[in-house]
Amino acid sequence: MKNYIYILPLFFAFMLQSTSMFASNAKYKIDDVAVENLFQSSDDLTFAIDEASFMLPSQEKVKGSDKQMIAGIIALSSYVLGIGWLLPVHRLVLGTGNETAKIIALYCVTISGCGLLLLADGIMLLIDSDGSQYIENPKFIMWN
DSSP: OHHHHHHHHHHHHHHHHHHHHHHOOTTOOOOHHHHHHHHHHSOOOOOOOOGGGGOOOOTTTSOHHHHHHHHHHHHHHHHHHTOSSSSOHHHHHHOOTTOHHHHHHHHHHHHHHHTHHHHHHHHHHHHOSOOTTTTTOOOSSTTO
16 A cells, blocks of 8 residues: 555646646647648649459469469468468469368367468469369368
């Protein structure tokens, strides 16, 4: 109890000092006319954004080897960053046939095989030249 007798007055003194320090902002004023003049004299740098530039190519237009390369890069970057351990984005890019819910559930339950499955998927997707077996593969371990 004796400690509180010394600590509480110090705490309140600190709080009063900090509020008085931030409350005295009367010395700073904004000249609204000068700000408006700066905005009026500035150059307009806005440009029209083409919506098509943000669209991803549809999966039908991407060749199998390109799809495999993209999925491999996604798998390895998800492993390194730790963001894809619950959602197998690389498998969604490749397609899972009609077993999408099963694949997502298995990746979530096993946490991507403690990360090892995600790492192995990424490596196998990048080193295997014939990637036709990975596209629309309904198996949990797609390189098996």
